[in-house]
Amino acid sequence: MVSVLASFMTPFMGSAVNVALPVIGKEFQMDAILLSWVATAYLLAAAAFLLPVSRFADITGRKRVFIAGIVVQSLGSLFAALAPSGRVLVACRGIQGLGSSMIFGTGMAILTSVFPANKRGHALGCNTASVYLGLSLGPVIGGFLTHYVGWRAVFFVPFPIGVAALVMIFWRLEGEWAEAKGEAFDWGGALIYGLALVALMRGFPRIQEPLGVWLVCGGLAGLGLFVVVETQSSRPLIDMGLFYSNRVFAFSNLAALLHYSATSAVGFLLSLYLQYVKGLQPQQAGLLMLCQSVMMAGFSPVAGRLSDRIEPRIVASIGMGLSLVGIAILEFLTMTTPTGFIVIPLVIQGLGFALFSSPNTNAVMGSVDRRRYGVASGTISTMRLVGMMLSMGITMLVFARTIGYEQITPERFPAFMKSMKIILGIASASCLCGVSASLARGKAHK
Numbered sequence: 001m002v003s004v005l006a007s008f009m010t011p012f013m014g015s016a017v018n019v020a021l022p023v024i025g026k027e028f029q030m031d032a033i034l035l036s037w038v039a040t041a042y043l044l045a046a047a048a049f050l051l052p053v054s055r056f057a058d059i060t061g062r063k064r065v066f067i068a069g070i071v072v073q074s075l076g077s078l079f080a081a082l083a084p085s086g087r088v089l090v091a092c093r094g095i096q097g098l099g100s101s102m103i104f105g106t107g108m109a110i111l112t113s114v115f116p117a118n119k120r121g122h123a124l125g126c127n128t129a130s131v132y133l134g135l136s137l138g139p140v141i142g143g144f145l146t147h148y149v150g151w152r153a154v155f156f157v158p159f160p161i162g163v164a165a166l167v168m169i170f171w172r173l174e175g176e177w178a179e180a181k182g183e184a185f186d187w188g189g190a191l192i193y194g195l196a197l198v199a200l201m202r203g204f205p206r207i208q209e210p211l212g213v214w215l216v217c218g219g220l221a222g223l224g225l226f227v228v229v230e231t232q233s234s235r236p237l238i239d240m241g242l243f244y245s246n247r248v249f250a251f252s253n254l255a256a257l258l259h260y261s262a263t264s265a266v267g268f269l270l271s272l273y274l275q276y277v278k279g280l281q282p283q284q285a286g287l288l289m290l291c292q293s294v295m296m297a298g299f300s301p302v303a304g305r306l307s308d309r310i311e312p313r314i315v316a317s318i319g320m321g322l323s324l325v326g327i328a329i330l331e332f333l334t335m336t337t338p339t340g341f342i343v344i345p346l347v348i349q350g351l352g353f354a355l356f357s358s359p360n361t362n363a364v365m366g367s368v369d370r371r372r373y374g375v376a377s378g379t380i381s382t383m384r385l386v387g388m389m390l391s392m393g394i395t396m397l398v399f400a401r402t403i404g405y406e407q408i409t410p411e412r413f414p415a416f417m418k419s420m421k422i423i424l425g426i427a428s429a430s431c432l433c434g435v436s437a438s439l440a441r442g443k444a445h446k
Helices: 002-028 032-060 062-081 086-114 117-148 152-156 158-172 187-206 210-232 240-245 247-277 282-309 312-330 339-366 370-402 410-439
Strands: none
Touching (some): 002 032, 002 062, 002 086, 002 158, 002 247, 002 282, 032 062, 032 086, 032 187, 032 247, 062 086, 062 152, 062 158, 086 370, 117 152, 117 282, 152 158, 187 210, 210 240, 240 247, 247 312, 247 370, 247 410, 282 339, 312 339, 312 410
8 A cells, every 4th residue: 555655646746747837837938948857857867866776775675765765755846846946846856756766666676575476466557556546636636736726736735645655654564675685786887877867868959959969979878888887797786687688577678668768758748739739728638638547547457467367468569559559649630630539549548558567567577586676676667767758858859959949839839739740750660669579578477
């Protein structure tokens, strides 16, 4: 229950903020790129810290890091609610991302340690359902709060949820898990990895400038150096040997990276499309986007149970194929498309998400021994967050080339529509590659 509550908080925050973005942008007069950073700063911080935090938790204790993550996440939300400017809000979103990395880097590993293998898929499915329940309620509650109270109320909500989670931890969650206690921590690898991601994301929106090109190239080189360092390290942040020797582990993680890099910016784009182009109020946009999250929440436990009996690669590949269909349909949106039409691709994509996520996670966690649960949990969560980060990075890159550092006003709606079609086209190609990776993983059940 503790993991479920904590897992609910982070996606709730993310989906609620997406609905509030147009109102936030208007109040702070933020251009398209800075507005994108409100979502991206959170993802960048979460992706940069998740891998080091997961390894640190294996050494010092997962419960301890889990508690710290809830505290940091809750305080970051409180600071964001009080932000006096757009740039301060972006910084507070980074604090939230740090807290979320602590939660996601430990929560799944704790669940996997507690439940036996024959019940693991169901437990992960229920945990995933809580994630999607947060995604479901986020647009609705966030939309209503933004419209009737103000966008700052969206950031106040996670604070009492965090307090409730802390009470339940000290009341119900017993024991500690630190299978790698006493082992060394790879500080050099952590620094290289974090700086590489920061350089990459800072360079994307400035790719038309020499500095942007250098930052992107430096980020890619840094990631390559990170792989080399981790391969040679005796106590790496990420066990590269798992990628070389474990086919199921490698291709399941690759599938996750491709799936989330394809789908994560869709909610951000649709929120802007519905409120800017179609003129919907925040609560109307939130209600419309609810249908995708309901499908995710409703079918995730079913997909988890299916993956306990059927090969995860089959269930997950079907799910990613449905995500591809949903994205492909969204590419046909125009400024005059009936608003109700959007429900169809959202329902398809929601079902695809549910069928992919739980089985894919089950395949990853089931492909390693107990001692490596923390590493596996951190790796799959890192792939998810890096994929989401890259999705927003591509969005900022396209925005920079088509809209520029300008606010999204009616005069720039055609440029926005052009950007959305380009981004969705790239997402479709990524999803297609993801289906291939998912099918290539081999058998997870022995």
